[in-house]
Amino acid sequence: MSDVLTVHGGTPLRGEVQVRGAKNLVSKAMVASLLGESVSRLRGVPEIADVRIVSGLLELHGVDVSGGPDDGELVLDPTNVERAHVADIDAHAGSSRIPILFCGPLLHRLGEAFIPDLGGCRIGERPINYHMDVLRQFGAEVEKRPEGLRIHAPKRLQGTKIALPFPSVGATEQVLLTAVRAEGLTELRNAATEPEILDLIAVLQKMGAIISVDIDRVVRIEGVDRLEGFNHRAIPDRIEAASWASAAFATRGEIFVEGASQPDMMTFLNVFRKIGGAFEVDDRGIRFWRDADPKRAVVLETDVHPGFMTDWQQPLVVALTQTSGLSIVHETVYENRLGFTRALNDMGATIQLYRECLGGLPCRFGQRNFLHSAVVSGPTKLHGAEIEVPDLRGGFSYLIAALAAEGDSRVHGIELIYRGYERFLDKLDAVGANYERG
Numbered sequence: 001m002s003d004v005l006t007v008h009g010g011t012p013l014r015g016e017v018q019v020r021g022a023k024n025l026v027s028k029a030m031v032a033s034l035l036g037e038s039v040s041r042l043r044g045v046p047e048i049a050d051v052r053i054v055s056g057l058l059e060l061h062g063v064d065v066s067g068g069p070d071d072g073e074l075v076l077d078p079t080n081v082e083r084a085h086v087a088d089i090d091a092h093a094g095s096s097r098i099p100i101l102f103c104g105p106l107l108h109r110l111g112e113a114f115i116p117d118l119g120g121c122r123i124g125e126r127p128i129n130y131h132m133d134v135l136r137q138f139g140a141e142v143e144k145r146p147e148g149l150r151i152h153a154p155k156r157l158q159g160t161k162i163a164l165p166f167p168s169v170g171a172t173e174q175v176l177l178t179a180v181r182a183e184g185l186t187e188l189r190n191a192a193t194e195p196e197i198l199d200l201i202a203v204l205q206k207m208g209a210i211i212s213v214d215i216d217r218v219v220r221i222e223g224v225d226r227l228e229g230f231n232h233r234a235i236p237d238r239i240e241a242a243s244w245a246s247a248a249f250a251t252r253g254e255i256f257v258e259g260a261s262q263p264d265m266m267t268f269l270n271v272f273r274k275i276g277g278a279f280e281v282d283d284r285g286i287r288f289w290r291d292a293d294p295k296r297a298v299v300l301e302t303d304v305h306p307g308f309m310t311d312w313q314q315p316l317v318v319a320l321t322q323t324s325g326l327s328i329v330h331e332t333v334y335e336n337r338l339g340f341t342r343a344l345n346d347m348g349a350t351i352q353l354y355r356e357c358l359g360g361l362p363c364r365f366g367q368r369n370f371l372h373s374a375v376v377s378g379p380t381k382l383h384g385a386e387i388e389v390p391d392l393r394g395g396f397s398y399l400i401a402a403l404a405a406e407g408d409s410r411v412h413g414i415e416l417i418y419r420g421y422e423r424f425l426d427k428l429d430a431v432g433a434n435y436e437r438g
């Protein structure tokens with residue numbers, strides 16, 4: 001049964017919340033611990049479902065995981081890595097896409113890996129062809145079985161030259177986690193260079209890896225024979241920080257996000273300022289509110305780093321419903337990440353979706369029948385509605401819309417939001433949100 005939140009909208013959110021380590025780094029650093037011969041320590045770990053899922057998968061493979069989100073530190077001991085039963089992996093994988101990143105480390109440690117059907121947010125087709133191509137290039141063999149994919153390494157994996165068709169975050173991580181212990185040099189072209197990836201590279205370097213990153217998206221990795229554990233504090237979660245910023249804007253409130261880091265949020269902050277958002281950066285974090293000046297619409301295109309993150313798009317679209325004029329949003333990373341706007345229209349927003357690439361360069365989805373551009377006309381008064389959480393970021397965006405709306409909304413399926421927003425109900429309390437469970 002899905003969890004429901006009844007939100008009484010119309011109250012400006014005011015107060016302070018804290019963001020901890022980035023979900024999209026923490027889960028990958030946890031996987032990296034499998035590559036070490038000694039204990040790893042990861043700090044700034046948030047209390048989210050993805051951390052529980054990855055902990056479960058690591059434990060199945062013999063990693064001893066202790067500590068936890070209460071003190072924000074995980075201790076990961078990979079001394080006794082072992083094979084796991086296929087059915088157990090399947091049961092633990094949950095709705096996460098992380099199991100695919102276990103391949104490289106498990107191939108090095110055990111010579112084989114098993115990947116169940118992957119979950120994750122339904123924001124596009126999300127194929128894994130880049131991952132499988134990459135693993136084959138290192139010399140792994142991929143075998144399709146009814147219960148999933150079995151990948152095995154007949155001999156030590158070999159460094160190789162790889163050029164990704166698109167700078168995929170996950171495929172770049174796949175290469176990194178595999179190349180660090182492969183034999184010889186790996187050169188990766190068209191790599192993703194998101195801050196979370198650079199932080200993963202920092203983790204791997206601490207473990208003993210040799211990795212260089214050029215400004216032209218070329219990453220070179222010299223394989224080594226042995227890696228040790230790491231001691232690392234995760235970079236802060238810039239998606240969660242931007243989500244709270246959008247909530248402050250949409251509800252005409254003011255939220256101080258402790259831990260928010262300006263350098264990783266530059267592109268978001270520029271857009272936030274353009275639409276009439278205001279912010280103040282200090283040593284502890286960033287304060288977000290909405291300027292009194294007339295608000296302006298924007299033309300926005302999501303892109304890989306250093307572009308505007310696709311994960312910022314959904315919360316920002318809710319903020320755009322409250323700006324004056326026509327904003328254009330071109331989603332170029334996921335073909336189906338604007339579907340969540342239908343419910344916003346049911347709440348009174350005026351958002352029109354288009355198949356064409358609007359407002360920028362043509363993208364991969366241009367001629368392919370995907371509604372991946374939006375025109376948001378604002379400001380519109382939102383009213384309460386019955387809504388179902390579609391995916392992680394869409395879910396938090398619906399909460400923002402419900403909090404900004406007049407009247408009551410019932411938001412169904414809020415358990416999905418725990419995948420990436422830790423203690424979000426406590427944080428809603430801290431900023432004075434008016435809601436109740438059920």
Ligand code: EPZ
Nearest residue numbers: 024126127128129130131168169170171311333334392393
């Ligand atoms: C990561 O997903 C994040 N997830 C996503 O965050 C994020 O939206 C995305 O990167 C982009 O920044 C995690 O880190 C766990 P991709 P990932 O490979 O690695 C296509 C959130 O809300 N593609 O960069 O799966 C793919 O379909 C989540 O926190 C292929 O075609 O994303 C997409 O169009 C959602 N074949 C594009 O590349 C492949 O084999 C980018 O995906 C792999 C990807």
